[in-house]
Amino acid sequence: MKNPAIIGKSIPRMDAPAKVTGRALYADDLKMPAMLYGKILRSPLAHALIKRIDVSRAKALPGVKDVITGADIPQVKYGNWRLVPQSQDELALAVDKVRFVGDEVAAVCAIDADTAQHAIELIEVEYEELPLILSVEEATAEGAGLIHDESKGNVSLVRKIDYGDLEEMFAKADYIREDTFKVHPVQHAYLEPCSCVAHSEEANRVTLWTSTQTPYIVQCLLASTLGLPENNVRVMKVQVGGGFGGKMELRPWEFCASFMAMRTGRPVKFTLTRADELAFGRRRHPMSIYSKVGFTKDGKLLAKDFQVMLDGGAYNAMGPTATFLCGTFGNMLYNYPAYRYFGRHVYTNKPPASAMRGFGAPQAAFVAETQMNMAADDLGIDPIDLRIKNAMQTGDVIPDVATISSCGFKECLEKVREISGWDAKRKDPKPGKGLGIGCFSFISGGVFNWFNTKYNFSAAEVSVYEDGTAQLATMACDIGQGPDTAMRQILAAELGIPIENIRLIAMDTATTPKADLGTWGSRVTLMNGNAVIDAARKIKEMLIPVLFEEMDLNQIHDIGFEDGRVFVKANPKKGLTFGECVYKALRGRRGEPLTARGFYTPRNKGLVSPAFSFGAQVAEVDVDTGTGLIKVEKMYTAHDCGMPINKMAVEGQLEGAIQMGLGYALMENLIMDDKGRTLNTTFLDYKMPTAEDMPPGESADVYTYEPEGPYGAKEAGEGLAIPTAPAITHAVHQATGYRCMETPITPEKVLRALNKIK
Amino acid sequence: MAKQNIELIVNGDRYEVAVEPNRMLVDVLREDLGLTGTKIGCAQGDCGACTVIMDGVSISSCLTLAVEAHQRDLTTIEGLATSPQELHPIQESFVQHGAVQCGYCTPGMVMSAKHLLDNNPKPSEQEIRQGLSGNLCRCTGYNKIVEAIGAAAGKMASSAKEG
Amino acid sequence: MAMPEFQVHQPKTVEDVLDLLGRHRSSVKLLCGGTDLLIKMRAGAQTPEHLVSLNRVAGLKTISYAGGDGLVIGGAARISQVGKTAEVRRLYPGLAHACSVMATVQIRNMGTVAGNLVNAAPSADTAAPLLAYGASLVAVERGGRRQIKLVDFFTGPGLTVLEPGEMVEAIRVPDVSPRSGSCYLRLSARSKVDIAAVGVAGFLNLDLEGKVIRCRLALGSVAPTPLRCPEAEQILEGQTPDEKLIAQAAAACVRASRPIDDLRATAAYRRAMVQVLAQRVLTQSLDMAKGGTP
Structure with a gap:
């Protein structure tokens, strides 16, 4: 499908000039x-x-x-x-x-x-x-005191998924592995x-x-x-x-x-x-995860039993959603004939964990992808081949969850193999160097209405004026990811007017239409984008009759909106400027302005999300086996985010996600003492990567057209925070033989695995 | 605590303010002068959001006493563009290269970039990364910022030649 | 914590600085970069009622080098200035490295080498290389001036032999003879905005036959203070170093260390890293010394 020229273009952010000059106002500036x-x-x-x-x-x-x-x-x-x-x-x-x-x-x-x-x-x-309760194990132990009187055994919420015949599939399996993992807490650090x-x-x-x-x-x-x-x-x-969920x-x-x-x-x-x-502050859930997977000897996945305890801290926050999504992403990416998930959200006496770029998916995928790499080694199958053999594709159904409406996962795997030089480099391993893979999928907004809103999930109001300009009002919010620009691109594409002619009013609950659930779960582009399109098309319906009347058109004609003009498609010279058209439409409305509202709520889209992104990432590392220090030399990414609305913004999401994933794998950690106090409370000791730590990257876009998305777009950015940690973990294993099953990877853990520290 | 009268020269403008000796420059810039472009991300000198240029070098204004800036020459993010239409080449390059996302680190990044290019007009990529090592960003992964600074350096060099 | 209240004095001469230090002896601190002090004050860890700023004192920022006499770093010379000085880069690469990688660009533009030493953090990045170069401090007070060897300067975390009323006027670093080599290596999980988990600095001077005339080794972040490793130095002095001897000297450095477990690393890791880094430091220094030009 051919999209209008402004869709997919790298348009500079419209808020950027204010931000580079210090004019942009943040709350503390008021x-x-x-x-x-x-x-x-x-x-x-x-x-x-x-x-x-x-x-x-x-x-x-x-x-x-x-x-x-x-x-x-x-x-x-x-x-x-x-x-x-x-x-x-x-x-x-x-x-x-x-x-x-x-x-x-x-x-x-x-x-x-x-x-x-x-x-x-x-x-x-x-x-x-x-008495203090600082771990999920203590919290769920018999006789543990209750942090909230209402909770049973300090478990605030349980989520179960169960489909296929697990026992039967494990009985059929030629190869089964059981592992336990622990993942650590990190912070958004906006x-x-x-x-x-x-x-x-x-x-x-x-x-x-x-x-x-x-x-x-x-x-x-x-x-x-x-x-x-x-x-x-x-x-x-x-x-x-x-924000990143925080x-x-x-x-x-x-x-x-x-x-x-x-x-x-x-x-x-x-x-x-x-x-x-x-x-x-809020943080990403630490978790204790047990996972058992079964394969046939030629690498066909048969079953997975996935049991997770989320360390939720003192309050639920967004923990329930993380508990749900952890289950959903324990079995995404691949086809599992049988899958069982048992997730428990557990109270502890720690600062509450909540949503953080992936809500449970990074942890679940860390385990799933690491186990996939372990299985590949044991089965003697190349990790990419093993994935391709089991990869989801368009049309696949995940029971009770969703039907995958667009999926470029296999293409991503092929692409990342190609751009990373996977086959050649694996054939000729160099000491201290390693190549590793991690993959992801993520939602494009949530379907499950946990907030119990009475309104549509997204809404937009478009007004057009006789001077050729438009106003877009929406509750959707730009927290840096770029919808203030992307939504205007979508409206500009629909109305065929220059993006500069669109004024935006965003994020005001009193003047913008109800409602928008906010920026989380990678929902804004798809959901608010669809609402903008809905509103724009209603506006166009008000303008089209003007042309029919003015030009006395036969009803078989279709009307185009491009380059600031409204015209007859069969004869583009015939038409009006957008402003003239609005002016004429207004004259017929006895003073009523041209305003329309559009809405979007996913319907009949399962329980999880209307659309899923996919991707694969390869990390190349060099480990100093004297000090255990790990240098990530390059990251290769292939991702399917549908059709991007703003290419530069998507690239920015990818690069930012790598920074966060790299920090998650290697540097960032919230360290606590036995009184529940966080010890590293400065950016000096909460170590997120600096410009010097960032590896160069190479990426390949795999374009799919997501039928549910605006102009075929779907999620980009949140899912990309998922694959980096498992990819680096795998690469470090290839380089040193150390397999991290308790994150983060530290130089000391590497050296201990190499028996260089006793 | 007795206030001290000081004179701040910010972006060429002179301000006379009375400040307590324990107040930080960043707070006086933001609260007393209303120059809120300079941000506070950590107030510990770790993140670089409060970077300003004093007597030609980049400093953390969150670790500088306002009284120590008395009669020193200060440049803040508000002082770079000649007008809203005419951005400084570094600012323009940040806009064009997608180096801005949430924007909170941006003023500090731009000031560090200015300090870098003032001292090293043709930095290598590695030198740019080193020059930004005191500025944290959580959105961009830094790559587009590094590209923007490299491009700005090129542009500034060629316009200097023409000029 | 709210910032405690205090008075700031901004004298123009060293004499006035010393007068102020004397007058407010009971509760006074010198302020220059402020990058350590003001953080401590905001945390309530230091509560001086008077700060005496060195930022308007003339002549304290000078960095000079003269063959034979060596390097003199003024008490208010910025870390970044020291790191950029051509002679420092050529003759004292360990110090130059410390001055170009520690903390952040902004902090290096503000902070001083003297302040880094006086602050006396076990991890002070300039301390280990300056110890390896055999540096001394020139301390002045009203009516007096004395030279303190850096090796005698630190007495504990945050503690030095400096008396109240004294200030560091300059740091003197002996000249580097031909056939010398030196280097400083530090480890941290992140490239910048970081405190070194372990730092090792070394200096070697060879005779014409390649025997070690002089060796100095110093460690950071592995004891309550930065420290020298005399045992390791003696293993090498008078000898022609080879891989085995270097390993022995490094092992002696490990013995000299007294690391603890903290946020940044465990004691076990630090000990292992002293061995690894000391070997690397000595190997690099030896190569440099053999190259003939320091």
Whole structure:
């Protein structure tokens, strides 16, 4: 299918000029008259009863305008899984009990940040310590204390998948392997620490500017926790300095800012520090994973038994979704005649884990792909051949999950074999060097309506004007991934007008159509893109009659929209400029503007996602066997993201994903002591890769046309964060014989495996 | 704490401000002068988001006392473009090469790039990467930033020749 | 933590610096780069009531080299300036390397070599190479000046023999004789924005027959202070080094180390790395010394 010229082009981001000049405004850049500065008092203990809180000295400090504790706020628990109310387990400020080091206990606002900080230090809290639970094994052990009284055995949620006859298939298998893996926690490490400003201009109404990926979710949950109608809460756009899943819930500071803004009548700002983020912020789930796979001797997959305990930390956060997706991605990519998944989301006294670029998929795929490589070695089959033999393809059905509507996985495997020089390099191995493969698939937005929204999943409103311009209003949010540009590309393609002529209003819950579930699960391009197309086509339906009337056209004619013109396709010279056409259409509408709304909700698309991306990646490493240091020399990637909307943006997603995957495999880790305190709370010790650590890359695009996607597009970016860690793990094994089954790979682990450290 | 009167020369403009001696330059730039282009990513000198140029060298403004910047020559991200229509070549190159995603590291990256090119107009790729080693980015994987700086260097060199 | 309150003094001469140090003796710190001090102050680990800035003192930033006399690094000379100085790169490559890879570009532009030493972190990157080059510090106070050998300078993490009221005016590094070689290697999981998990610096000077006249080896991050390894040095001095002797000297370096387990590495890994890095440092230094030009 031929797409309009603007689709697939590398268009510079429309927000980039503001960002390179420092004009772009982020939440912490906002300053309002009479604004107060908020600070949060956090628990120093991981598990304790709150016996007494005395805020009197804090309240008495000159300049302090409000001090609140759990006793002051409505006792309405929140959580993203509104569909399952018992999963909503959080209060903005702790009541009676703290469950992790950093649990929010009290909040203060004052005339300046130093005064607020001083006031926090004056609050006295008396705790009674409770036994700590710091691992899923301890949490689920018989007789373990409960972190939440409502949970059974500290398990907050269970997900089971079971299809095919597992016993029979394992009985048939010639080769079976069972392994256990542990994966470690890492953090989003978006560069912008969380920040928000709340302002209440009218009683019982509040406006919040916040660094979020999900304005609609924040609006709804803020309303319920404040005890207000949703319509009384407005969440507004600011630039968001990265999210990666870490900014997709209602957060305590958003609540506290809003609550205190209403109480004081003054705007209130909260901004977190990097130490807050690293020590107390959301993170990717650590997991304990058992996996058993069975193959025929010629490498045909027969069955998998996949059992996962997710270390969810103290609250559910987005853990339920991670528990679901971990199961879904335990068996993606390949055809398993029988598959059983048993996933348990477990409470521990740690900072809550949540969504992070892949929600459970990176962990599941790390295990699945590593086991695939182990099996390939044992079966004596080339790892790429083994994958091709079992690879999913278009039309495959995953029971209870989805039908794969487009899949370029096999082509990706072939391509990555070619560009990486796989066959030649494997034939001639060099000491200390290794080549490894990892693959991925990911969703293009979720189908399962855990937020229980009453509205469409995505919506867009398009207005067109007689000057030839258009306005696009949508709740969808750009957190750096680029929809502010991509959505305008789609609208420009539909209406045939220059992209510069489109003004965008985004991420304002009061003025943009309801709703958009936000930026997560790689959903925006497909879902909001479809909503934009829907709105644009409704606009076109309003414009087309103008031409028929003006030109007295036979009804067999079709009308085109290109180059700022609306014209007869059979005779393109016949037509009007876009603006003239709008002008004439308006004259027939007695003053009613030309505005249309479009919507998208996936229907009849299974339980998981309307479309899946696929890809394969090869890592080439050089290991210094004296020091154990690993240098990733090159990354080769072939990926199927459907038809890209903005090629440069897709490349940027790939390169950024490699940085995150490389960090996950080799450097990044949140290190905790036996009291549940995070020890590395600076970017000095939370080691994410720098420009010097990044390997060169080579990539090949495998284009498929996704029928459900706008112009054939589907997910790009989130899935790409999945394959890097398993690919590097495999490459390190090829180079040294060390197979990492407990991440991350460290130089020391390599040397221990080589018996160079006893 | 007694405030101290200081004079900051930022992007050629003189500002007289009274500041407490314990305030950091980044906070005074952002809060007192309203120059919020300079960002705070870590406040520990690890991430580079607060990079500004003082007397010709790049520094972390989160680890510089405002009083120490008294009468020194400061350039911030707001001082590079001559007008919104006329970006500095490094800025223009960042836009054109897709070096900007969330944008939060961008001002610091651009300032580090400026410091690098001021001192080394024709850097190799490795030198560009070394020059950015004090600036963390979580979105781009750095490659497009490195490309953008390389391209800007080329452009600035050829326009210098013409000029 | 909110930043504690303090007063900042910005004198223009060394005499005024010393006066201020004396006057506020009970609660004063020198400020130059501030890249370590201000972080500690914000964490509440240091709470001086007075900071005396060296940033407006004339003449303290000079870096000079003279054949025979060696290298003199002013007390306020920036790490990046030292790393860029041609003589440092040519004659003191271990120091030049430390000054070009530690911390970040911005921190190197702000921080000073003297500050890196006075801060006395066990991992201070310039300490190991300066120990290997046999450096001394010139410390001044009101009415006095003394030279302190760097090897005698550190007394514990964050602790030195510097008296309150004293400041480091300069660092003196002896000249490098012909047939010398030296090098500094550090390890960390990430290339930059990092603290070395292990650092080893070495210096060798050979006679015409290739025997070691002088050897200095120094370690960072493997003990409460950066330290020299006299036992290892003696193994090599007077000998013609070969692979076996180098391995023995490296093993002596391991014996000199007293590493701990921390966030960045375990003690076991650090010990193993002292062996590996010391061998590499000695091999590279030897090659350089044999090459005739340091």
